[in-house]
Amino acid sequence: MIMKARVTVTLKTDVLDPQGKAIHGALATLGFEGVDSVRQGKLIELELDETDRDEAKRKVEAMCEKLLANTVIENYAIDLSN
Numbered sequence: 521m522i523m524k525a526r527v528t529v530t531l532k533t534d535v536l537d538p539q540g541k542a543i544h545g546a547l548a549t550l551g552f553e554g555v556d557s558v559r560q561g562k563l564i565e566l567e568l569d570e571t572d573r574d575e576a577k578r579k580v581e582a583m584c585e586k587l588l589a590n591t592v593i594e595n596y597a598i599d600l601s602n
Contacts, residue, residue: 521569521570521571521602522567522568522569522602523567523568523570523571523573523576523600523601523602524565524566524567524568524600524601524602525565525566525567525568525576525580525598525599525600526563526564526565526566526598526599526601527563527564527565527566527580527583527584527588527589527596527597527598527599528561528562528563528596528597528599529561529562529563529564529584529588529589529594529595529596530559530560530561530594530595530596531559531560531561531593531594531595532593532594532595533559535593535594537558537559537560539560540557540558540559540560541558543558543560544557544558561594564588566580566583568580573600576600577598577600580598580600581598584596584598
């Protein structure tokens, strides 16, 4: 059975986000009004050969802690589905 994991990685709120600022400026230039701020991140999709939901979450958390996110400056959220 394949379990799918979606990991969303974003910068912590106190970390400056230059890409978010650039996107915000570009949106304003294109005429999109009413956008107060922009924070950008990344989405990582994984397929795991795992049937146990708790074990899958443990594995993905370990992947995030070791490689997928820089936990000093980034947060991550995991969404699991079958």
